[in-house]
Amino acid sequence: MAYNEENGAMRSHIPPPSRIPATPGRGLLEMSASANNVRAMMPPPQAAKHKVSGLPEPAPKRKTLAERAGEVNRPGVAPPTSRAVNGSVKATVSAGVRPGTSFSSSSSRAPSTTSRKVSTTSTQSSASSRPPSALSTSRRPQTALGHSRTKSVPHVTRPGTAGDEDDSSNEDSALPNKRKGMTLISLASLQPQNGLRPPKQRERQDNPGYIISDLPDAPRARSQSPFRTPSISEKSFRNISLSSAFQNLSLGQNGLCTEVNTFPSIKEEPQCPKTPSQIPKYVFKAPSPKPCPSPHVKTPATRYKISVPSPNKVMYLTRNSNSLAPAWDTKGRLEDMELLYSQLKGQFEGAAYERTGLEEALALHKSRLNELEQARLQLSTTNQTLSMELLDVKSQLSSKTVALDDATRVHTFEMDDIRRKHRNEMEDFRDQQRREFERLHREARDESDRLRKEAQENLDALSKSKKEELQDLERALKAEVEEERSKRLREVQELTTQFALQRQTADLDVSQKDREIQTARNELSETQGNLDRANALIANLQDKLAEASANTMSLETSMRAMKAKIDFLESDNQQQSQAFADLNQKMQDAVDSAAEAYDKLRAEETLRRKLHNQVQELKGNIRVFCRVRPTLSEEADDRAKIAFPDSEADCKEVAIQTEQKSAMGTVTTANNAFAFDRVFGPRSQNGEVFEEISQLVQSALDGYNVCIFCYGQTGSGKTYTMSSLDGMIPRAVNQIYETAKSLEEKGWTYKMEGSFIEVYNEMLNDLLGKAEDWEKKKHEIRHDPAKGKTTVTGVATVELDSPGRVTSILEKASRNRSVAATMANSRSSRSHSVFILKLTGENSITGERSEGTLNLVDLAGSERLSHSGATGDRMKETQHINKSLSCLGDVIGALGQGKDGGHVPYRNSKLTYLLQYSLGGNSKTLMFVMISPLQAHLSETITSLKFATKVHNTHIGTAKRQAKVKD
Ligand SMILES: Nc1ncnc2c1ncn2[C@@H]1O[C@H](COP(=O)(O)OP(=O)(O)OP(=O)(O)O)[C@@H](O)[C@H]1O
Numbered sequence: 001m002a003y004n005e006e007n008g009a010m011r012s013h014i015p016p017p018s019r020i021p022a023t024p025g026r027g028l029l030e031m032s033a034s035a036n037n038v039r040a041m042m043p044p045p046q047a048a049k050h051k052v053s054g055l056p057e058p059a060p061k062r063k064t065l066a067e068r069a070g071e072v073n074r075p076g077v078a079p080p081t082s083r084a085v086n087g088s089v090k091a092t093v094s095a096g097v098r099p100g101t102s103f104s105s106s107s108s109r110a111p112s113t114t115s116r117k118v119s120t121t122s123t124q125s126s127a128s129s130r131p132p133s134a135l136s137t138s139r140r141p142q143t144a145l146g147h148s149r150t151k152s153v154p155h156v157t158r159p160g161t162a163g164d165e166d167d168s169s170n171e172d173s174a175l176p177n178k179r180k181g182m183t184l185i186s187l188a189s190l191q192p193q194n195g196l197r198p199p200k201q202r203e204r205q206d207n208p209g210y211i212i213s214d215l216p217d218a219p220r221a222r223s224q225s226p227f228r229t230p231s232i233s234e235k236s237f238r239n240i241s242l243s244s245a246f247q248n249l250s251l252g253q254n255g256l257c258t259e260v261n262t263f264p265s266i267k268e269e270p271q272c273p274k275t276p277s278q279i280p281k282y283v284f285k286a287p288s289p290k291p292c293p294s295p296h297v298k299t300p301a302t303r304y305k306i307s308v309p310s311p312n313k314v315m316y317l318t319r320n321s322n323s324l325a326p327a328w329d330t331k332g333r334l335e336d337m338e339l340l341y342s343q344l345k346g347q348f349e350g351a352a353y354e355r356t357g358l359e360e361a362l363a364l365h366k367s368r369l370n371e372l373e374q375a376r377l378q379l380s381t382t383n384q385t386l387s388m389e390l391l392d393v394k395s396q397l398s399s400k401t402v403a404l405d406d407a408t409r410v411h412t413f414e415m416d417d418i419r420r421k422h423r424n425e426m427e428d429f430r431d432q433q434r435r436e437f438e439r440l441h442r443e444a445r446d447e448s449d450r451l452r453k454e455a456q457e458n459l460d461a462l463s464k465s466k467k468e469e470l471q472d473l474e475r476a477l478k479a480e481v482e483e484e485r486s487k488r489l490r491e492v493q494e495l496t497t498q499f500a501l502q503r504q505t506a507d508l509d510v511s512q513k514d515r516e517i518q519t520a521r522n523e524l525s526e527t528q529g530n531l532d533r534a535n536a537l538i539a540n541l542q543d544k545l546a547e548a549s550a551n552t553m554s555l556e557t558s559m560r561a562m563k564a565k566i567d568f569l570e571s572d573n574q575q576q577s578q579a580f581a582d583l584n585q586k587m588q589d590a591v592d593s594a595a596e597a598y599d600k601l602r603a604e605e606t607l608r609r610k611l612h613n614q615v616q617e618l619k620g621n622i623r624v625f626c627r628v629r630p631t632l633s634e635e636a637d638d639r640a641k642i643a644f645p646d647s648e649a650d651c652k653e654v655a656i657q658t659e660q661k662s663a664m665g666t667v668t669t670a671n672n673a674f675a676f677d678r679v680f681g682p683r684s685q686n687g688e689v690f691e692e693i694s695q696l697v698q699s700a701l702d703g704y705n706v707c708i709f710c711y712g713q714t715g716s717g718k719t720y721t722m723s724s725l726d727g728m729i730p731r732a733v734n735q736i737y738e739t740a741k742s743l744e745e746k747g748w749t750y751k752m753e754g755s756f757i758e759v760y761n762e763m764l765n766d767l768l769g770k771a772e773d774w775e776k777k778k779h780e781i782r783h784d785p786a787k788g789k790t791t792v793t794g795v796a797t798v799e800l801d802s803p804g805r806v807t808s809i810l811e812k813a814s815r816n817r818s819v820a821a822t823m824a825n826s827r828s829s830r831s832h833s834v835f836i837l838k839l840t841g842e843n844s845i846t847g848e849r850s851e852g853t854l855n856l857v858d859l860a861g862s863e864r865l866s867h868s869g870a871t872g873d874r875m876k877e878t879q880h881i882n883k884s885l886s887c888l889g890d891v892i893g894a895l896g897q898g899k900d901g902g903h904v905p906y907r908n909s910k911l912t913y914l915l916q917y918s919l920g921g922n923s924k925t926l927m928f929v930m931i932s933p934l935q936a937h938l939s940e941t942i943t944s945l946k947f948a949t950k951v952h953n954t955h956i957g958t959a960k961r962q963a964k965v966k967d
Pocket residue numbers: 628629630684712713714715716717718719720721828829830860861930
């Protein structure tokens with residue numbers, strides 16, 4: 001570039017090649033024109049094709065330079081075989097170029113728009129010194145010779161444009177003209193140096209040759225930037241180098257130089273030589289042209305290029321004196337020039353083909369770009385469609401998710417409904433079954449009782465009637481026999497008497513007759529006549545005797561008949577005895593069947609107990625009843641809203657309506673419904689309540705531990721329900737007494753022992769003892785795990801041998817409580833009272849034995865401490881009450897967990913410890929939650945109901961009967 005700057009004035013005298021008229025025969029001018037208008041020089045595609053196809057062309061006799069130059073480019077045609085390039089263009093190069101390195105570098109393509117890219121490529125190529133394969137990368141379109149399409153086209157420095165280049169010498173945009181490491185220098189622009197003459201005008205016209213040389217660029221090595229503006233020292237260095245080069249050229253080749261394209265082997269020279277003689281000579285062989293691989297690309301002329309592989313290397317180009325004609329050989333020079341021209345033309349054409357190729361490639365790229373653009377549009381359309389679909393799918397998915405959620409919710413609701421319905425149905429069914437069973441059981445029991453009674457009555461009546469009948473019959477028969485006998489005897493006596501009388505009469509008659517005979521005889525004499533009379537009289541008398549004999553005979557007959565009758569009567573009496581024996585036998589059979597019936601009854605009793613227990617188990621071993629007491633007359637104004645949705649006969653639900661007032665003054669009404677095994681309304685009576693629990697009392701008689709306790713706040717009716725004279729305790733005792741009595745005929749004998757204990761501040765007091773001794777006596781709870789028995793030391797036990805005893809017990813307990821109450825205020829509401837009834841039964845017939853315990857517990861009021869506002873002793877009492885009630889809840893909760901061997905915290909309170917064997921798996925539990933109907937007690941009522949619900953939801957394991965057969 002420095003060179004160009006310095007020689008700018010000289011270049012202005014040289015007409016630019018483009019201005020040279022393009023006349024035939026002036027190949028260099030054609031070349032110049034082609035350099036300026038490559039497009040215009042492009043052969044038609046057909047021609048190129050034709051050439052590529054290698055069709056033979058007629059050989060002209062005498063070819064013009066242009067024609068000959070064109071031949072070089074023809075595929076299949078050997079490159080010009082002139083002396084200059086005939087297979088071995090000899091060039092002397094002193095440069096630090098590695099031998100064997102092929103340089104496809106220093107792009108000097110004409111279009112300035114691509115110059116930066118080309119320059120960069122050149123720089124990369126030259127700087128990296130890659131091997132040939134690496135340098136001819138596939139990214140670039142290849143020429144027919146395998147060179148990169150970015151291969152440099154020699155830049156023609158035109159005088160007219162030199163100034164422009166100079167102006168832009170410091171600009172990177174001027175780089176294409178700088179052609180890093182390669183400069184095309186016009187001979188005309190050279191300054192004579194070392195005594196050389198400048199070329200003459202004619203020489204200039206005839207030999208407007210161009211020197212393609214490489215600018216030495218050694219200083220660049222220091223900067224490492226190929227585009228840096230050279231310094232003054234660099235410029236001078238180039239001048240020296242170029243001068244040396246031209247010296248050499250002018251000396252040896254008359255300033256002509258050819259382009260050297262390929263260096264099979266170049267050696268580097270570390271230093272710039274001082275004289276031409278110092279320049280090492282290298283002979284370079286031009287590569288043989290290769291066929292064009294593409295029919296569209298015309299094979300360019302063989303080109304030679306000198307390139308500087310590295311900016312810090314100096315390269316000198318000399319002409320082999322053997323290959324160029326000497327200066328005086330005008331013809332030879334002309335040929336050389338023609339050859340040079342043809343080479344240049346070939347290069348231009350090659351460039352044109354390259355351009356064509358590039359354009360085609362560009363078109364291809366454009367079409368490819370269009371395709372890609374279409375594909376991109378298609379893809380973007382598809383993408384949009386897919387996005388839309390994705391959105392649709394997402395919206396569908398969200399709607400489906402919502403639908404699924406809805407369905408799940410609906411399903412959950414339905415499941416809940418079904419479960420609730422099922423539970424209700426199950427409960428209904430269970431209740432129905434229970435009622436049915438109870439009804440059947442009752443009916444069976446009634447029927448059994450009735451049958452038994454009937455059988456008994458029938459049997460008794462039959463036996464009695466038969467006995468009476470027999471006795472009557474016997475009596476009647478005896479009387480009849482006696483009567484008949486006496487009658488017959490009387491008849492016999494009468495007949496005998498009559499016979500005796502008749503005989504006597506006859507005897508008297510005979511004696512009278514004898515006297516008469518005597519008289520007659522007397523008279524016979526007297527009268528013979530009288531004889532006749534006498535004979536007649538005798539005959540008459542004889543008739544009478546015959547008649548008497550006949551009478552005697554009839555009497556004897558009748559006597560015999562009587563005797564026969566007597567015999568008959570005696571035989572009838574035997575039959576009656578037989579009948580008696582039969583009757584006795586029948587009676588014995590009846591007695592036996594009655595005994596059998598008793599046995600059956602006893603078996604039925606055992607069965608009844610079993611069935612009864614099964615019924616109780618079906619009902620649940622822990623049951624909760626709720627009772628709402630009526631409002632007293634003075635409480636009428638404070639009545640809470642309590643509803644009983646079920647029918648009164650089988651009420652199981654209680655609903656409490658509460659009202660809450662918000663800060664805004666809005667009143668919200670809430671309906672709190674609670675369900676239990678049975679709910680008794682305010683109109684219910686103790687008798688009605690007892691009916692429900694009487695079966696549990698029966699269970700106690702049958703040998704089970706039963707615990708019935710009343711829970712609720714003070715004044716809710718616990719004592720009224722449990723311990724009043726009409727309450728559960730006296731009723732239970734009465735029932736037990738009656739049942740025990742009725743069981744006596746089945747062989748059962750019961751012993752009933754009652755004790756009454758108060759748990760106050762975690763202390764045990766004997767309600768049947770003396771209240772004065774309570775402070776002195778300490779009672780302890782003792783358990784016998786083997787027998788499952790609990791005893792409290794030092795408490796009085798009363799044998800309940802009559803139903804009236806329980807009344808006296810209750811009265812005594814009440815008295816003791818009131819005595820204690822005078823000492824420590826009211827006690828009933830702040831202590832738990834436990835009535836313990838131990839029932840021991842023995843069956844003398846079957847040998848069975850049962851031991852059951854009935855615990856009737858009246859719990860202390862369940863007020864919360866915060867509500868009661870108690871302090872001091874009252875607070876202590878309340879704390880103890882709450883603790884024991886909480887322990888009761890814990891025990892029931894632990895039992896409800898149902899874990900075998902799981903810990904149940906009985907010991908946490910005296911109450912639960914006392915009831916250990918009456919709560920849990922070995923017992924049946926019933927809890928009464930007592931409800932006050934007053935609005936003022938509503939919050940306590942709700943608390944009590946919640947506690948009761950917790951207990952109600954507990955299922956305690958199967959109860960075990962404590963029955964055993966006597967040894
Ligand atoms: N079902 C009922 N019918 C009629 N009156 C009742 C009924 N239940 C309770 N009462 C009356 O209510 C009042 C309070 O009852 P009770 O003393 O039994 O309550 P409590 O819960 O035992 O109280 P405390 O815990 O103080 O012992 C008593 O006057 C009682 O007569």
